[in-house]
Amino acid sequence: MKFDSKLIHGGINEDEETGAVSMPIYRASTYHKPFLNSKLKWEYSRSGNPTRAALESLMADLENGNAAFAFSSGSAAIHAVFSLLSAGDEVIIGKDVYGGTFRLANQVMKRFGLNFTVVDTRNLDEVSAAINSNVKAIYLETPTNPLLEISDLAAIAEIAQKHDALMIVDNTFASPYNQKPLDLGADIVVHSGTKYLGGHSDLVAGIAVAKSEKIAEQLAFLQNSIGAVLSPDDSWLLMRGIKTLGARMRVHEDNAQAVVKYLLDSKYVKKVMYPGLETNPSFSIAKRQMKGFGAMISFELAGQYRAEEFVNRLHMISLAESLGGIESLIEVPAVMTHGSIPREIRLKNGISDGLIRLSVGIEDKEDILADLDQAFKTLD
Numbered sequence: 001m002k003f004d005s006k007l008i009h010g011g012i013n014e015d016e017e018t019g020a021v022s023m024p025i026y027r028a029s030t031y032h033k034p035f036l037n038s039k040l041k042w043e044y045s046r047s048g049n050p051t052r053a054a055l056e057s058l059m060a061d062l063e064n065g066n067a068a069f070a071f072s073s074g075s076a077a078i079h080a081v082f083s084l085l086s087a088g089d090e091v092i093i094g095k096d097v098y099g100g101t102f103r104l105a106n107q108v109m110k111r112f113g114l115n116f117t118v119v120d121t122r123n124l125d126e127v128s129a130a131i132n133s134n135v136k137a138i139y140l141e142t143p144t145n146p147l148l149e150i151s152d153l154a155a156i157a158e159i160a161q162k163h164d165a166l167m168i169v170d171n172t173f174a175s176p177y178n179q180k181p182l183d184l185g186a187d188i189v190v191h192s193g194t195k196y197l198g199g200h201s202d203l204v205a206g207i208a209v210a211k212s213e214k215i216a217e218q219l220a221f222l223q224n225s226i227g228a229v230l231s232p233d234d235s236w237l238l239m240r241g242i243k244t245l246g247a248r249m250r251v252h253e254d255n256a257q258a259v260v261k262y263l264l265d266s267k268y269v270k271k272v273m274y275p276g277l278e279t280n281p282s283f284s285i286a287k288r289q290m291k292g293f294g295a296m297i298s299f300e301l302a303g304q305y306r307a308e309e310f311v312n313r314l315h316m317i318s319l320a321e322s323l324g325g326i327e328s329l330i331e332v333p334a335v336m337t338h339g340s341i342p343r344e345i346r347l348k349n350g351i352s353d354g355l356i357r358l359s360v361g362i363e364d365k366e367d368i369l370a371d372l373d374q375a376f377k378t379l380d
């Protein structure tokens with residue numbers, strides 16, 4: 001089945017009890033056992049829920065994994081995945097990851113004995129050099145949040161496999177429409193379902209997908225034990241969003257191409273970051289491992305212009321954290337999404353105080369361009 005059809009017909013897409021073509025929301029917290037020793041598929045909703053199971057089977061199908069697990073947020077999914085590791089284990093982590101992931105690693109997981117080595121995963125020599133016998137996982141985003149940097153998934157998977165380390169990829173920015181890390185050798189994919197998967201900025205959710213049955217069994221245990229499961233209502237809403245992922249991504253990307261071109265030509269802009277730029281040193285890798293380049297763009301203003309003034313003057317494009325929704329959202333990572341990273345580390349990693357991140361929505365592209373244009377013109 002091709003991808004758009006899989007979005008609609010993949011996983012469990014029909015209620016086996018009633019034949020309903022939209023999976024019902026099963027809100028029951030517990031299930032009646034006819035006899036004490038009855039073996040039932042459903043017992044208690046944290047351990048398993050038919051609506052959540054339908055979403056999970058769809059996500060496993062879309063990422064070509066063995067099984068998927070739905071969590072109450074992307075951060076909860078990442079926490080469960082880090083919980084596969086034990087005190088004393090080391091994780092090689094990409095230098096440019098979502099600020100909340102950096103915070104989870106450094107301010108939470110470290111206290112439980114995990115050690116993190118920050119590496120520029122675009123540089124394979126740096127990744128290899130960071131390997132030692134305690135390294136049990138390599139964790140990265142590609143494209144990264146917020147610099148849109150691209151790492152070579154297949155090459156990193158080879159390093160991870162050689163050293164028996166898990167390779168964990170946050171696929172939030174690409175979505176499975178554009179990139180399938182498990183096919184390229186990763187062991188686990190995580191998502192903030194809050195973003196492109198949900199697609200409408202109306203829910204918070206997380207997904208972890210395991211390639212192997214062994215990791216799936218461990219994640220099933222952790223999901224039930226830690227308990228940060230996605231509710232049946234949000235599972236249904238996320239599934240509903242996923243059905244239109246392909247249709248939305250095509251409009252997102254078409255609009256993003258127009259915005260990139262506009263920004264490159266603008267006298268107000270100094271630098272544009274987008275995986276689809278041929279001038280990007282990782283362009284050939286992005287072209288090889290991604291179907292499309294997505295709709296996230298980061299940029300810096302030319303010297304005399306201030307990011308704060310620009311974002312304050314937009315009308316239609318909303319100044320808000322988050323991304324991947326139908327509406328265009330803009331933010332300043334240093335103050336908003338990556339504010340929890342200490343300034344000196346942020347600057348060292350390339351996130352300047354004036355960096356602006358734009359999530360291009362699916363409005364008419366003329367309106368997006370017009371809003372950018374009017375805000376830029378007020379800066380003179």
Ligand SMILES: Cc1ncc(COP(=O)(O)O)c(C=O)c1O
Nearest residue numbers: 073074075098145172192194205
């Ligand atoms: C790339 C990435 N991963 C993970 C997360 C965490 O997801 P959530 O906000 O759903 O917890 C976010 C944003 O928050 C993100 O941008």
Ligand SMILES: N[C@@H](CCSC[C@H](N)C(=O)O)C(=O)O
Nearest residue numbers: 098100145321322323336337
């Ligand atoms: N991943 C999102 C969410 C943003 S930050 C949310 C909150 N302020 C926090 O610090 O946890 C994005 O990149 O937009």
